[in-house]
Amino acid sequence: MTTHSSDQPDRICSAKGCRQAAAYALSWNNPKLHEPERRKVWLACPAHRDSLAAFLDARGFLRAVDPLA
Structure with a gap:
């Protein structure tokens, strides 16, 4: 996973080829x-x-x- 300067990992969808932000776990x-x-x-x-x-x-x-917080 990549990180931003805030040290929070990107939460990217696990679907093949998708680069959208994840909202669910x-x-x-x-x-x-x-x-x-x-x-x-x-x-x-x-x-x-x-x-x-x-x-x-x-x-x-x-x-x-579950929705991500």
């Missing part, structure tokens, strides 16, 4: 690979929130979708 894990309490996070802009969530949910990986 999609928490997920693959139960075949990860312990139940482990969470990985994809970031999503408003335009990709639903498609990224649907991709994870179709595989049984999606755990939560």
Whole structure:
């Protein structure tokens, strides 16, 4: 991740090719690979929130979708 002078990391959408600012955190894990309490996070802009969530949910990986603070 790149940083600005304020030392805050850029929050960029995880969708392939998207460079928009992220507004949501999609928490997920693959139960075949990860312990139940482990969470990985994809970031999503408003335009990709639903498609990224649907991709994870179709595989049984999606755990939560939360707005970024």
